[in-house]
Amino acid sequence: MRKIWILVCISCLLLPGCIDGLSFGEEDESITKGIVPMSSTEIEAILNDPAAIDIVALAAAESRFHAEIYAKELNDGEVSEFTFIIGKDDINQLAETGIEVQSGMMGIEYAIVQGNSSNINIRVGNQWFLARDLEPEYVDPFIELAEDAEEEAEDESDFDLTPDLDALELDLVGFDWVVTIDDLSFQQVATTSNDTHEIMVEFHEMPPRIHSVEVFSFDGNEASSVTLSWGEDVALELKDDYPRTSVTIEMDEEEGTEYLDSGESIYVWGGEVNSDHEQEVDVGDLEIRIGEENEDEEFVYNLSMLLTDVTANLTDENGDYWLIEWGDHDSNSLVSSGDEWRVETNSSDGWELEVRIYDHWADAYEGGPLPGFDLFFLLGALAFAAVRRKTFLS
Known part of the structure; x- marks a missing residue:
């Protein structure tokens, strides 16, 4: 599970030609008003620090944590986009998981919030529904994700979504980063680019913590991002006034x-x-x-x-x-x-x-608002696996 979320964002950097031909400057440009912006060396030290990009460990250190992974690619003239959402709220004992897949004319958007409550909220597109579970149980979705990833690694499945990044040499050094900062919020945004792609990393708090990493091509055909959030802004709640939806029986x-x-x-x-x-x-x-x-x-x-x-x-x-x-x-x-x-x-x-x-x-x-969430999770997994295979097996 180490560095599971960074695989999407860093993937672009590993593609042939993606980091070739970069022109490095001698000094960082910055826009500052009071605090000192991070240097390129400091930025790359954080990006290369396993502790800074271990999503499970980061989630374990917070009572409220949310992660969103996004990938976009062009295949045979057709754009495919995939978003995976996972969040937890230990205080309210709630968890959220969801997927969004857009491929050509097909689109799927599904999320579920559940935990230590008999109420369950399910979102299909922009519509929310109320479901129920009379034997509720809160499960930390990040721990569950880590356990599932370990099982996938043991099974060596063709659809392994969490490849072993230790086998890759992620030597992210020597980039010339341009940094802008906000004195009041301690937000710092660092960007760099080459002839084909731009990379943007957003840091929050002091000392700086990674909030988001984005990689996108200038032609608009490829993009990857990971966004991490924590604290009150990602608190989860359940509502009981949504339209009711039927039980899904597996x-x-x-x-x-x-x-x-x-x-x-x-x-x-x-x-x-x-x-x-x-x-x-x-x-x-x-x-x-x-x-x-x-x-x-x-x-x-x-x-x-x-x-x-x-x-x-x-x-x-x-x-x-x-x-x-x-x-x-x-x-x-x-x-x-x-x-x-x-x-x-x-x-x-x-x-x-x-x-x-x-x-x-x-x-x-019986069947809920859509016939079987497992089907849509599988479609999302296949889309994510396609990105993974293109990135790591090319």
Whole structure:
């Protein structure tokens, strides 16, 4: 995890030709009113100090911390942009994670704020929603990120988002930095450039701490940045007046034909809530429904069962039987990992129907405001991995 965030920004500097041909001056230019601006040597000492760019360690030292990583590139005439957001608030026991991906005509923007509260706020684009979790738990997302990165390193996945930067020689010395400062805020902005790219580093406080690093090409086709913030400005909060959204149940599902000892065939749907499930909700809020979409793409159902009923034996208009079952494996009256549902029928038309779970709390079918955050996180991971492969494997 050491230097995880710097990989995006420093990547440009490692590309062939990116740092070649720099013309160095003998003195730093500066605009000052009182305090002495940082020298090029001091700037590069901070950029090359592992402690100054260790995002996990920096987050651990703050009760409130926020990081935003951005990358932009041009591939085959199409611009792709990716932003990863991660923040924590130990005081309010809340965490935020999110992604934004823009590639051609496709755009995704999703964020979630959750923690030690039954309320969850989810943002899709500019719209916020209210979800819930009746067994809330605050997890420091930076610690979780570090653990995930270690697992990725052990698995040597093709989509490793955190390459070992120790294997690279990041010798950032000899740049001629132009520094501007603000006496009142102690803000210092240092810039340098070559024939193709410009680099800007913003420092806050005294002694100086890195607030942001930006690298962008003059043609506008490539850009990378990391922005770090801390303190009251990045405090997190939850609101309970947003529109409600339905629970997302992480399930392993299957369906198909089974044959009884008598030789009779039945059609079966089944699902088990897996270990990735996080939003534990009251089973009394949910209902299993069986039906199909009409011409207006509206789901029409004729058979249903509240999960609190546990078992229902139903007969349809054709005289075929339908057995619906719910298993609360830990008897906690919440939808949680290990719970199971099953639907079976001897109807010959059973395979044409769908089984959906309706959330009465949100007055909507299960799945949240978008069908599966994991899908969008994967898309974001692939976009980030593409940047990583281009940068480090070229």
